[in-house]
Amino acid sequence: MPSIRIAVIGLGYVGLPLARLFATKYPVIGFDVNQQRVNEINRGIDRTLEVDEQILRDSLVSENPVTSETNGLFCSFNSEDIKGCNFYVVTVPTPVDKNNRPDLTPLIKASKTVGCVISKGDIVVYESTVYPGATEEDCLPVIEKVSGLIYNIDFFAGYSPERINPGDKEHTVEKIRKVTSGSTPEVAEIVDSTYRSVIKAGTYKASSIRVAEAAKVIENSQRDINIAFVNELAKIFNAMKIDTNDVLEAASTKWNFLPFKPGLVGGHCIGVDPYYLAQKAQQAGYHPEIILAGRRMNDSMGKYVASEVVKLMINNEIPIKNSKILMLGITFKENCPDIRNTKATDIYHELVSYGIAVDIYDPWASPDEVRHEYGLALTANLDKSVNYNAVILAVAHREFLEIDLQAFKTHGAILYDVKGILPREQVHARL
Numbered sequence: 001m002p003s004i005r006i007a008v009i010g011l012g013y014v015g016l017p018l019a020r021l022f023a024t025k026y027p028v029i030g031f032d033v034n035q036q037r038v039n040e041i042n043r044g045i046d047r048t049l050e051v052d053e054q055i056l057r058d059s060l061v062s063e064n065p066v067t068s069e070t071n072g073l074f075c076s077f078n079s080e081d082i083k084g085c086n087f088y089v090v091t092v093p094t095p096v097d098k099n100n101r102p103d104l105t106p107l108i109k110a111s112k113t114v115g116c117v118i119s120k121g122d123i124v125v126y127e128s129t130v131y132p133g134a135t136e137e138d139c140l141p142v143i144e145k146v147s148g149l150i151y152n153i154d155f156f157a158g159y160s161p162e163r164i165n166p167g168d169k170e171h172t173v174e175k176i177r178k179v180t181s182g183s184t185p186e187v188a189e190i191v192d193s194t195y196r197s198v199i200k201a202g203t204y205k206a207s208s209i210r211v212a213e214a215a216k217v218i219e220n221s222q223r224d225i226n227i228a229f230v231n232e233l234a235k236i237f238n239a240m241k242i243d244t245n246d247v248l249e250a251a252s253t254k255w256n257f258l259p260f261k262p263g264l265v266g267g268h269c270i271g272v273d274p275y276y277l278a279q280k281a282q283q284a285g286y287h288p289e290i291i292l293a294g295r296r297m298n299d300s301m302g303k304y305v306a307s308e309v310v311k312l313m314i315n316n317e318i319p320i321k322n323s324k325i326l327m328l329g330i331t332f333k334e335n336c337p338d339i340r341n342t343k344a345t346d347i348y349h350e351l352v353s354y355g356i357a358v359d360i361y362d363p364w365a366s367p368d369e370v371r372h373e374y375g376l377a378l379t380a381n382l383d384k385s386v387n388y389n390a391v392i393l394a395v396a397h398r399e400f401l402e403i404d405l406q407a408f409k410t411h412g413a414i415l416y417d418v419k420g421i422l423p424r425e426q427v428h429a430r431l
Contacts, residue, residue, distance in 0.1 A: 004194055005066045007031060007085035007117075009110050011041060011075060013268070013338065014127060014162040015091035017050050017173045020059045021198050022089075023073035027065035029082045030075040031113070038077045047366070049337055050166065083117045087194065088124040090114065090139075091162065093268060095341075100275045100295075102131065104138055111139045115146025118155055123182075125158040125191055129273050131280035132214040135159050136183075151183070158182040158191035159209040161216030166267070167336025177201040181212035220273040221291055226260045227270070228294035231301055234262035234431055238308070245420045245430060262431050263419060264305075264343035264394070265298035266332035271341045302346020305418055305431060309390050310354055312414045312428055318389050321355040326388045326408070329395025330362045330370060330378070334419070337364045344394045345374050347418075359388075363399050390414035396421045 004026050008019035011032040019030040032038050040047060044057035061072030066084040074081070082088070092106040107128055114124050124143065126135050140151045149155050160180045165171050178199045182188025188205055196203045206212040234244040244262060251257050265271050274291050281288045313320060332342040344360075351358050359379045360370075367378045384407050391408045393400060396419040406426065409415055415422075417430040424430065 004087050005085045006087045006089060006194075007082035008089045008091060009082070009113060010090065010092035010106075010128075011037060012091070012093065013048050013050055013166050014164045015089075016041065016046060016048070016056075017164060018089065018091060018127070018162075019073055019075075020051050020056060021174055023059045023065075023071060025197055026071055027069065028071075028073045029064065029066060029085055030073055031079060031082050032075070032077060033109075035077045038075045041075045047337070048166070050164070079113050079117060085117075086119070086122045088114050088118065088122065089127060089160075090124065091127045093340075094128045094130055094272070094276070095268070096272050096275050102276050102279055104130075104134065107134070107139055108142055111142035112146050115143040118143060118147050118149065120149065120154045121156075123156045123158060123187060123190065125160055127160055127162040129161060129216055129220070129269065129276065130213055131217060131276040132210045133280065134276075135209050135213060156183050156187040157209065158187060159212045160191065160195060161212060161219075163219075166338045167333060174198060174200045178203045179206055179212050179215055180204070181206040181209045183209060217273050217277045220270045221277055221294075223260075224265060224270045224274050224298060225290060225294040226258060227263065227265050228297040230260045231262045231265075231297050235304065238429075238431075243424060243430065245424070261420060262301075264301050264332075264346075266341045266343040267338065268340040271298065271332075271343070299343070299346075301431075302343045303350045305392070305394075305416070306347045306350035306354075308429060308431075309351070309392060309414065309416050310356075312416065313390055316414060316428075318412075318414070322357070323389040324357045324359070324386070325351055325390045325392065326379075326386070326413075327351075327358055327360050327392045327394050328362070328400050328403075329364075329393070329397055330360050330376070331365050331395055331397075334396040335364065335398055337366060339365055339369055339373060345376070347392060347394060348376065359386075362395065362397070364397055384408065387411045388413045390416065393417045393419060393422065393427075395419070 006022050006026050006028045008015050009031045011030050019028050022028045044053050059073045065072045090110045092110045095103050097103050163176045178195050180192040180203050182191045192205045237244045252259050278288045278291050330344045361379045361382050391413050415427045417427045420430045
């Protein structure tokens, strides 16, 4: 294969860090249909906060590096700009619909884009999380139809599942071992060597595309099930008036105990990927029990937290209807602006159903994104003079640890700690 010229399609939490990394060794075109996102990146701005702005600026070049044969990153919303590439990496999201069924629409659209520009001998690698078989059964036929080329004769494919952990500045893309695969042994080696050239942690070449797809989808399913187990424990121990965190700390003294904690399971990976595996299993004639049971448990936790807070208010003789609650945090995890599939909204909607007014404060979340995605308004400033009846620490942002939450208690507010990060004596209850 001639010199690698890379196009990364989709510049979100996965695509931009990868494109920036590849640009240290190759000419890279970053493509995204979101014109505003592309314009921001080209100004050195990453609203996801995954790439340091100075590092991003240093990687950007002012003209197409493919045509100028120089390394660097050039971002565009014009698909014509990626025509000169020969190694296409698809990093678009794979969500579920309102019925938790896999939605491959972004993947199909990205595949059509690739089909319009791909040439003979080119390679397309998918990173988006899918069920086993999706790359070859759903995506590549689209490229064949649009391009008129034949898979594994005229063009080739690979799959290398993303392992981005939003907000994690320690386990960045180059520091996480990468699984790779290819549609032929020769292509598998090209895909592996390309990633290996920039991934400091090294790579692992899977035996097939389907194996790599399956490995990715079970990574998050395994974590989902483990969290579901401790969430069920939290419900059991709370009913027994036992502090769940104390139990987990005691159990963690055993060398092989897995240190999972209860909480809300949202985001674009753990809260979504199990549904992809479950649907494919059902198509194969098997009804997955543990996977879906774990999903039901974790999806129930927002309503459970709200009901526990309401019980605390009743026990403290606080009227429920027309009461006022402050919820701290709406992103799906701490110290990260990502609001995708956040379960903090479940707490909000359940409380509102009781006739409670809820203020949401989150210094990390974009008010515009929250309004667009969920139709909710964020409180711009934290006003400690407001007499809230309860305060829920829903997300463990570091800024919240600096707030004097005890000041709310002096006004009679119930303090509930979802994340279990505050000392037990400072709160009324922890999950």
